[in-house]
Amino acid sequence: MIIAQISDTHIALDTPDAGRRIRDFELTIADLNALDPAPDAIVHTGDIVHNGRHDEYIQAMATLANARAPVYVLPGNKDNRMNLREAFSACGYFSSDSDFADYAIDDYPVRLIALDTLSSASNKGDFCRKRVRRLIDLIDAETTKPIAVFTHHPPFEVTEGPDLLHFETPEVMSGLSEALQHSGRVVAIFSGHVHRAAAGHVGSIPATVMPCIATTLRRGEYPARMKRLPIYHVHRFDPVWGFVTESRIAGAQASTNLLEHDRTRP
Numbered sequence: 139m140i141i142a143q144i145s146d147t148h149i150a151l152d153t154p155d156a157g158r159r160i161r162d163f164e165l166t167i168a169d170l171n172a173l174d175p176a177p178d179a180i181v182h183t184g185d186i187v188h189n190g191r192h193d194e195y196i197q198a199m200a201t202l203a204n205a206r207a208p209v210y211v212l213p214g215n216k217d218n219r220m221n222l223r224e225a226f227s228a229c230g231y232f233s234s235d236s237d238f239a240d241y242a243i244d245d246y247p248v249r250l251i252a253l254d255t256l257s258s259a260s261n262k263g264d265f266c267r268k269r270v271r272r273l274i275d276l277i278d279a280e281t282t283k284p285i286a287v288f289t290h291h292p293p294f295e296v297t298e299g300p301d302l303l304h305f306e307t308p309e310v311m312s313g314l315s316e317a318l319q320h321s322g323r324v325v326a327i328f329s330g331h332v333h334r335a336a337a338g339h340v341g342s343i344p345a346t347v348m349p350c351i352a353t354t355l356r357r358g359e360y361p362a363r364m365k366r367l368p369i370y371h372v373h374r375f376d377p378v379w380g381f382v383t384e385s386r387i388a389g390a391q392a393s394t395n396l397l398e399h400d401r402t403r404p
């Protein structure tokens with residue numbers, strides 16, 4: 139099974155770099171569509187838009203509509219839970235009996251569980267007792283398949299960057315961490331939010347953070363020729379080895395052609 143992860147597109151309509159954020163998103167979807175073999179699923183781990191506005195979701199949906207693989211989304215701190223749920227209601231995976239934007243997808247050899255880590259108080263993550271209970275129920279609903287969990291806020295300490303902890307308190311993060319480990323069937327955790335690549339563990343479960351698709355908001359050092367090229371992750375699952383993650387540079391081929399063109403130009 140092949141899962142493409144994208145994150146932190148921060149689509150906005152009224153910032154000076156609005157056009158570039160849309161272009162980064164479009165470049166990424168075009169690159170994903172050219173993958174061979176194609177991904178089975180695309181998961182967007184939040185901050186789809188920057189201000190949670192309806193018109194921003196309309197713009198984001200116009201880009202996502204070009205994706206050839208099924209797209210699953212979850213909210214980041216810049217999203218508006220209600221507007222996001224409304225914008226993606228036709229996808230059918232948000233449950234009407236939940237206040238949160240969390241769900242499980244059972245259509246693949248690996249179950250996908252998307253979590254809602256939004257806080258009503260800050261940009262950091264929250265995971266109340268109700269959500270812990272819901273996560274345990276989602277995990278226990280099926281007992282034979284491995285599970286990949288997707289979150290916006292990473293549920294482990296990210297030692298790169300200014301903030302170690304991306305949840306409001308260590309207690310909230312350990313409540314989530316315990317729930318993730320309770321069955322032994324969660325084989326990987328994939329997150330966003332930090333805008334830079336990172337890797338760690340939740341207990342013995344490997345966990346990664348992907349960089350942000352919006353190149354103007356990406357953190358970390360990159361060579362000059364990569365500065366305008368978004369990076370996304372492709373997670374390939376093998377039943378024996380688990381997930382292997384590849385970082386891909388969207389538009390790298392186009393950029394190489396451009397460099398070649400520059401080099402050969404008289």
Ligand SMILES: [Fe+2]
Binds near residue numbers: 332350
């Ligand atoms: Fe973000």
